[in-house]
Amino acid sequence: MTEPQPVVELRGITKRFPGVVANSDVNLTIRAGEVHAVCGENGAGKSTLMKILYGMQQPDEGTIAVNGEQVRLRNPQDAIRAGIGMVHQHFMLADNLTVRENILLGAEGLHGIGRRAKARIDELAEQTGLNADQDALLESLGVADRQRVEIIKVLYRGAKIVILDEPTAVLVPQEVEALFETVRSMQRQGFTFIFISHKLDEVRAIADTVTVIRRGTTVGTADPKAISSRELAEMMVGSELPSPETRESTVTDRAVLRVTDLRLAAEGSTRAVLDDISFTVHAGEVLGIAGVEGNGQTELVETIMGMRRATGGTVELVEADGKARDLTRLGTLARREAGIGYIAEDRTRHGLLLTQPLWANRILGYQTREPVSKGQLLDIAGARRDTERIVADYDVRTPGIEVPAAALSGGNQQKLVVGRELSGDPVLLIASHPTRGVDVGAQALIWEQIRVARHEGLAVLLISADLDELIGLSDTIRVMLRGRLVSEADPATVTPQELGSAMTGAEEAA
Numbered sequence: 001m002t003e004p005q006p007v008v009e010l011r012g013i014t015k016r017f018p019g020v021v022a023n024s025d026v027n028l029t030i031r032a033g034e035v036h037a038v039c040g041e042n043g044a045g046k047s048t049l050m051k052i053l054y055g056m057q058q059p060d061e062g063t064i065a066v067n068g069e070q071v072r073l074r075n076p077q078d079a080i081r082a083g084i085g086m087v088h089q090h091f092m093l094a095d096n097l098t099v100r101e102n103i104l105l106g107a108e109g110l111h112g113i114g115r116r117a118k119a120r121i122d123e124l125a126e127q128t129g130l131n132a133d134q135d136a137l138l139e140s141l142g143v144a145d146r147q148r149v150e151i152i153k154v155l156y157r158g159a160k161i162v163i164l165d166e167p168t169a170v171l172v173p174q175e176v177e178a179l180f181e182t183v184r185s186m187q188r189q190g191f192t193f194i195f196i197s198h199k200l201d202e203v204r205a206i207a208d209t210v211t212v213i214r215r216g217t218t219v220g221t222a223d224p225k226a227i228s229s230r231e232l233a234e235m236m237v238g239s240e241l242p243s244p245e246t247r248e249s250t251v252t253d254r255a256v257l258r259v260t261d262l263r264l265a266a267e268g269s270t271r272a273v274l275d276d277i278s279f280t281v282h283a284g285e286v287l288g289i290a291g292v293e294g295n296g297q298t299e300l301v302e303t304i305m306g307m308r309r310a311t312g313g314t315v316e317l318v319e320a321d322g323k324a325r326d327l328t329r330l331g332t333l334a335r336r337e338a339g340i341g342y343i344a345e346d347r348t349r350h351g352l353l354l355t356q357p358l359w360a361n362r363i364l365g366y367q368t369r370e371p372v373s374k375g376q377l378l379d380i381a382g383a384r385r386d387t388e389r390i391v392a393d394y395d396v397r398t399p400g401i402e403v404p405a406a407a408l409s410g411g412n413q414q415k416l417v418v419g420r421e422l423s424g425d426p427v428l429l430i431a432s433h434p435t436r437g438v439d440v441g442a443q444a445l446i447w448e449q450i451r452v453a454r455h456e457g458l459a460v461l462l463i464s465a466d467l468d469e470l471i472g473l474s475d476t477i478r479v480m481l482r483g484r485l486v487s488e489a490d491p492a493t494v495t496p497q498e499l500g501s502a503m504t505g506a507e508e509a510a
């Protein structure tokens with residue numbers, strides 16, 4: 001059998017940003033009809049390479065050939081004309097438009113709003129398994145369907161080569177399986193996929209070929225079925241990985257966070273977004289909250305942090321002497337000052353000021369405390385010194401502490417946030433999706449830091465959509481469904497599939 005033709009050949013691609021070489025002499029060959037995984041740590045340069053292939057960024061050096069012919073992709077329109085489409089890591093959809101409007105938005109020649117467009121969208125909806133009408137407002141769709149809309153958008157424009165940038169980061173296992181089914185069936189129809197991921201089991205499940213990128217350079221290309229996950233992981237991080245540690249409980253009977261009958265009504269309605277939530281987190285304990293996004297987890301965290309006002313119930317922090325301190329009426333800063341570290345779900349909205357230098361981000365939320373403030377004044381030198389410490393201790397890859405947070409990759413931004421939130425001896429850490437969209441290296445580091453802090457007596461409330469993370473870190477898991485804590489699982493024995501069923505309420509129905 002002859003090898004299928006290369007449909008895309010990237011040769012010697014180099015892309016520099018101020019202070020960072022994002023891609024350095026990268027070579028990548030994609031063959032017709034394959035699913036080609038591109039793997040690498042956070043900040044390795046995967047998204048940059050894909051943006052170059054999608055015409056969103058221009059390489060400083062190197063060439064791109066599509067179907068054997070050298071091309072210049074000056075913008076996404078050029079890429080689309082060459083048959084290349086990209087589904088971004090962060091969806092680029094408008095909530096207040098319908099499914100159809102989102103698909104047609106920006107498409108060449110909007111003349112198609114007629115019957116032909118509708119029929120074509122129906123066909124693509126069927127192919128991708130979209131569970132929504134094309135007249136439905138996007139805001140009524142779940143994450144998996146939003147992703148399908150993104151994919152349809154790309155197919156509608158005629159893409160034959162589809163780039164999926166970390167598509168599974170936002171999905172639960174059942175949804176990942178559905179996505180893979182779609183990918184496989186489209187592969188049979190002749191589509192080619194470039195699949196960006198750092199989850200090795202997924203790469204093994206879906207990819208025909210895997211190319212590993214480390215620190216901007218191609219490390220190698222392999223058949224994922226012929227090499228072990230460990231070998232793959234070592235290609236990615238370039239060193240021996242620590243063995244998975246054995247579980248050792250550090251849970252004490254000293255309560256730290258006590259939430260009692262917490263209620264939150266939806267704005268302008270009596271529907272409960274949080275419905276009589278009660279739980280306790282103890283010193284040395286990680287309490288994990290599992291749930292499909294949109295079941296009240298975000299509101300729970302924001303109510304505990306004082307960003308939303310509870311309509312009933314209490315949030316108390318129990319001090320070392322056993323006295324409970326009621327936080328229910330306090331603002332966010334006061335709650336932080338009481339000893340709560342907070343890793344926000346969306347670091348770019350609540351965790352960081354992207355345009356500000358790293359050292360200024362060290363001050364966020366800590367402006368009243370040492371070492372970044374002295375008396376009533378900010379201590380800029382102290383903030384700078386402590387930022388240098390975090391950069392070193394948490395392996396934040398950056399050209400320096402003066403660069404804006406925006407210049408860091410997501411994983412390095414997150415390491416900065418985690419380092420800051422574990423500074424100043426918190427008694428409680430609220431960790432909301434602490435490793436979302438982060439590579440194996442950064443993830444391992446963040447997990448390790450949370451474990452160390454727990455060992456030293458930190459109480460942790462962990463909210464995550466990553467079931468491996470929940471199972472790996474938690475001492476107890478509670479499942480949240482429609483604003484209530486509905487069931488409890490033992491992380492030592494529960495499987496991701498069982499958790500997934502509890503999360504979707506399949507268990508309740510059964």
Ligand SMILES: Nc1ncnc2c1ncn2[C@@H]1O[C@H](COP(=O)(O)OP(=O)(O)O)[C@@H](O)[C@H]1O
Pocket residue numbers: 017018020021022040041042043044045046047048049406407408409410
């Ligand atoms: N627009 C940009 N400006 C400056 N630096 C960038 C930009 N985009 C990416 N980088 C840097 O390039 C490197 C690679 O980033 P990226 O391609 O997003 O990695 P990955 O997708 O593998 O996580 C990172 O160090 C990141 O900070």
Ligand SMILES: [Mg+2]
Pocket residue numbers: 046047048089
């Ligand atoms: Mg990326």
